[in-house]
Amino acid sequence: xxxxxxxxxxxxxxxxxxxxxxxxxxxxxxxxxxxxxxxxxxxxxxxxxxxxxxxxxxxxxxxxxxxxxxxxxxxxxxxxxxxxxxxxxxxxxxxxxxxxxxxxxxxxxxxxxxxxxxxxxxxxxxxxxxxxxxxxxxxxxxxxxxxxxxxxxxxxxxxxxxxxxxxxxxxxxxxxxxxxxxxxxxxxxxxxxxxxxxxxxxxxxxxxxxxxxxxxxxxxxxxxxxxxxxxxxxxxxxxxxxxxxxxxxxxxxxxxxxxxxxxxxxxxxxxxxxxxxxxxxxxxxxxxxxxxxxxxxxxxxxxxxxxxxxxxxxxxxxxxxxxxxxxxxxxxxxxxxxxxxxxxxxxxxxxxxxxxxxxxxxxxxxxxxxxxxxxxxxxxxxxxxxxxxxxxxxxxxxxxxxxxxxxxxxxxxxxxxxxxxxxxxxxxxxxxxxxxxxxxxxxxxxxxxxxxxxxxxxxxxxxxxxx
Ligand SMILES: Cc1cc2nc3c(=O)[nH]c(=O)nc-3n(C[C@H](O)[C@H](O)[C@H](O)COP(=O)(O)OP(=O)(O)OC[C@H]3O[C@@H](n4cnc5c(N)ncnc54)[C@H](O)[C@@H]3O)c2cc1C
Numbered sequence: 001x002x003x004x005x006x007x008x009x010x011x012x013x014x015x016x017x018x019x020x021x022x023x024x025x026x027x028x029x030x031x032x033x034x035x036x037x038x039x040x041x042x043x044x045x046x047x048x049x050x051x052x053x054x055x056x057x058x059x060x061x062x063x064x065x066x067x068x069x070x071x072x073x074x075x076x077x078x079x080x081x082x083x084x085x086x087x088x089x090x091x092x093x094x095x096x097x098x099x100x101x102x103x104x105x106x107x108x109x110x111x112x113x114x115x116x117x118x119x120x121x122x123x124x125x126x127x128x129x130x131x132x133x134x135x136x137x138x139x140x141x142x143x144x145x146x147x148x149x150x151x152x153x154x155x156x157x158x159x160x161x162x163x164x165x166x167x168x169x170x171x172x173x174x175x176x177x178x179x180x181x182x183x184x185x186x187x188x189x190x191x192x193x194x195x196x197x198x199x200x201x202x203x204x205x206x207x208x209x210x211x212x213x214x215x216x217x218x219x220x221x222x223x224x225x226x227x228x229x230x231x232x233x234x235x236x237x238x239x240x241x242x243x244x245x246x247x248x249x250x251x252x253x254x255x256x257x258x259x260x261x262x263x264x265x266x267x268x269x270x271x272x273x274x275x276x277x278x279x280x281x282x283x284x285x286x287x288x289x290x291x292x293x294x295x296x297x298x299x300x301x302x303x304x305x306x307x308x309x310x311x312x313x314x315x316x317x318x319x320x321x322x323x324x325x326x327x328x329x330x331x332x333x334x335x336x337x338x339x340x341x342x343x344x345x346x347x348x349x350x351x352x353x354x355x356x357x358x359x360x361x362x363x364x365x366x367x368x369x370x371x372x373x374x375x376x377x378x379x380x381x382x383x384x385x386x387x388x389x390x391x392x393x394x395x396x397x398x399x400x401x402x403x404x405x406x407x408x409x410x411x412x413x414x415x416x417x418x419x420x421x422x423x424x425x426x427x428x429x430x431x432x433x434x435x436x437x438x439x440x441x442x443x444x445x446x447x448x449x450x451x452x453x454x455x456x457x458x459x460x461x462x463x464x465x466x467x
Contacts, residue, residue, distance in 0.1 A: 010094055010462075011074045013052040020073075021055060021097070024065040028057035028103060040098050043085040044145070045430050046347070051078065051092035056103040060178060060186055060217040066099060067215070068184040070459040078461050079211035081122065081153025084145040086349050087428025089157070089210045093463040101152050104217060107131050116175065116192060117221040121152025125159075128221070137223040140167035143424070144334065152216045158208035160424035162259035162290070165384030169424070171207045173222045179206055179214035182455035192220055205450075210426050211461045213454045230258065231302050232290035234329050235309035236277060236316040240264055240285040240379075244360035246312040247383045250289065250305055251356075257305070259290040260384030261333055264363060267380045270339040274332045277316045287314075287383060288329055333380070337391070340378050344393030346400065348407055352414040353387040353423030362388065362417055373406030374399055387423035411437060427465050436467060 011017070022030055031037055031054035041050040057063045070077045076096035083090055092098050101122035108118035112135050119128055125146035132139040142161035143149060149159065155177070160169040176190025190196065190203035206214050237243040240262075247260055263271070265283035272279050275286075289305055291298045299321065306317045320326040341347060354362055366377045374394060381389040390410065394403050411421045411434055421438050422431060436444060448466060451458075 009074070010076050010096060012095070013075060013097065017069075017073055017075070018053060021053065021066065021069060024069060025055070025057065025062050026059065028055060028059070028062045030055050040080065040083070040100065041091070043083045043088060043090050045086050045088045045349070045428070047088035047091055047429055049091040049093050049095075051098040052095050054098045054100055056100045058103045060104075060180060063099065063180045063215055063217055064184050064186055066097070067180050067182065067459070070097070071182075071184060071457050074457065074459065076462050077459055079152075079156070079215045081150030081156070082124065082145070082148040084148040085153065085157060085428060086351070086425040087210075087422075087430040089426055089428030089461070089464055090153070091429065093429060099215060101150060101215075101217075105150075108218065110135050110137070110223075112137065114192070115223045115225075117223055118218060119151055119221060120218050121150060121155070121216045123151050125149045125151050125154050132223050133226065136226050138226045139173060139221060139223055141170045141173060143170075144337070151219060151221075155207050155216055155219060156209065156211045157426045158424070160382070160385070160387065162261055162382060164382060164387075165260055166256050166258045166292075171204060174203060174207055174219055175222050176220040177203050177206055177216050178218035179216045181214050182457070182460040186217075187214070190220065194222065208426070210428060210464055212451060212464055213460070215460070227258075227292045229295040229298055230290055230292035230326065231298050232259070232288060232320045232326050232329060233302055233306050233309070234275070234318040234320070234332075235287045235289065235306070235314040236275075236279070236318070237285050237287070237312075237314050238280065239283055240363045241360040242313045243285040243287050244356075244363070244383065246287060246309055246314070247359075248356055249312055250308055251384070253304075253308060255291070255301065255305055257289050257384060258292040259288065260382070261288040262286065262380060262383040263333070263336060264379040266376065266378045267336045267340075270343060270378075271332050271335050274328075274335065276318060280315075288333060290326075336378070336380050337389070340391045340393065344376065344395060346394040346397045346403060348392040348403060349425070350390040350392060350407065350410065350421075351381070351387060351423050351425040352390060352411065352419055352421055353385060354414055354417045354419035356383075356386045358417040358419065359383060359386055359388060362414065362419075365413060366390075369406055369410055373402050373409070375403060375406050382423075385423065386419070408434065408437075429464060432465055432467050435465065
């Protein structure tokens with residue numbers, strides 16, 4: 001853990017610079033009190049960097065003014081949403097100013113005739129979903145941290161979630177953006193229509209760029225009609241291989257669940273007491289399968305799926321036909337990450353994705369890594385996408401070098417299986433030392449060139465993504 005990492009060639013925030021920044025704001029506010037500043041030193045990773053100042057703008061014009069000052073005086077600017085990221089991407093690695101979007105959280109409009117929402121980037125993601133639901137509409141992306149994350153942060157990380165398997169990720173619901181470029185210019189990208197292919201797709205360049213190419217200040221979101229009902233089951237298997245084969249079987253039979261989540265035996269050791277069934281010895285594994293749609297049809301479909309699970313070897317099916325039971329099942333899933341955090345003093349969160357057919361093979365190899373690198377690895381996540389949260393833990397923080405070796409070896413295995421080192425959490429600071437394992441030199445050079453084109457003075461979120 002580090003506290004600050006000042007880089008020689010950036011300007012420190014002096015009293016006169018601070019006064020200049022405050023003068024550039026109309027209604028926005030700043031944080032300079034060291035105690036409050038220290039609250040902006042973290043996200044959900046283990047990394048810590050205290051910024052020199054936090055600015056909370058209220059308007060896009062104020063954001064642009066701040067970016068102009070950063071270029072003029074050469075200080076780094078780090079965009080921050082809800083601070084729920086898992087890669088240290090919103091941290092002020094080189095000091096300077098954290099630009100928190102928390103003050104820009106208005107839902108500007110919801111157009112129920114055209115199924116679109118205009119929203120400011122600092123709106124909490126759950127509020128966006130709720131606002132759509134109040135109008136009888138549906139915003140599907142459901143990252144698990146959505147009570148804390150912002151819609152701008154979701155866009156900057158292209159957040160996924162359980163519903164991805166059916167509905168896709170955040171980027172699939174962004175029609176256009178309002179953003180401030182690192183040069184201070186304000187740009188509108190994309191369209192307000194359901195389709196649009198004019199020019200390069202700048203919207204999708206900014207989405208997933210982790211705040212390195214522009215500050216997203218507002219978004220035009222695509223909404224869809226509300227889904228009338230949902231139901232789910234939890235299926236308990238004796239082993240992971242059978243559970244994963246069941247995922248492919250269910251989908252091959254023509255079902256497209258709105259979530260297929262899994263938990264391995266280590267996770268069940270932590271949350272097993274929450275289940276209404278005694279778990280057997282060995283390495284049991286569970287799937288949570290949810291179906292949404294027409295009320296009558298989904299009950300019939302979930303029965304078919306439960307039948308498929310049983311035929312594949314599930315020895316217990318826990319049905320959740322009503323919202324209260326469904327909520328209990330999802331609570332088990334939510335508790336997993338919290339309890340892993342409490343369980344181990346050293347915790348590294350990896351979120352790899354592999355082809356569906358490779359999930360079981362990957363999970364089967366985890367015990368070998370555990371023994372070799374003195375780790376315990378908890379595996380859970382989005383089975384329907386092959387997106388596995390591998391929570392690599394150790395009971396002794398002195399093991400960090402060995403744990404890092406283990407993580408690198410694990411990521412290499414994922415790549416050998418045809419996977420990717422991050423399915424949804426992004427690269428930020430935490431994973432940048434691994435990016436060259438996946439991207440070629442040509443790809444990295446092209447991406448660095450794009451960064452240079454957008455941000456010639458390297459003031460926006462410097463030191464992220466690239467080693
Ligand atoms: C309990 C828990 C569960 C989670 N579950 C999921 C999950 O299911 N799926 C998933 O994808 N992630 C998940 N996450 C990770 C996290 O919630 C997402 O990455 C989320 O999208 C981050 O949003 P944020 O607003 O908190 O962004 P921050 O953490 O504040 O920032 C993340 C990145 O976005 C940039 N950024 C933020 N706002 C802007 C903006 N307006 N303009 C430009 N750049 C910006 C930052 O600079 C940084 O690079 C989870 C996290 C936790 C703690």
